[in-house]
Amino acid sequence: MIRDDIKAALTIAMKARESDRVAAIRLIQAAIKNRDIEARTGGAPTDDDVLVMDVLAKMAKQRRESIGMFESGGRAELAAAEKAELAVIESFLPKQLSDDEARDAVAAIVAEAGATSVKDMGRVMALVKEKLAGKFDMGKASGLVKAALS
DSSP states (O other): OHHHHHHHHHHHHHHHHHHHHHHHHHHHHHHHHHHHHHHHHHSSSSOOOHHHHHHHHHHHHHHHHHHHHHHHTTTTHHHHHHHHHHHHHHSSSOOOHHHHHHHHHHHHHHHHHHSSSSHHHHHHHHHHHHHHHHHHHTTTHHHHHHHOOO
16 A cells, blocks of 8 residues: 555655655655545545545645746745655656557547547546546646547
8 A cells, every 4th residue: 555655665764864755755644644534524435545646646736836836936946845845755656657658548448438529528537537547647638538539
């Protein structure tokens, strides 16, 4: 489980006295804990790895956006700190698909669903989110699905 990997990585980083890595892992654990608390008030619990991957994906997206803003604002030191946190977060995420691999996977899902027009986009997007969650940026998914359906 990803949660166990994070705990083990925290212990290793603490023993190695890597303060930046320890801080980033503690941020990850805090975000996961917050999501756990939110999940208690929600519906049925989801798969733990899916929950953790969702948290990590959101954290990675936030860091990427921050890096872009810091770089455009001329704050290289803050961008470097965000890049270091992003590297730690991405180390726990599964390997991301390249653009070509993502395009091929979406085309396979479209064929599997038997979708023929843009009217089927909602059904295809649900399958894409189910099968490719955490493997690539879902912000790009709708563009890939539209391209595959047209």
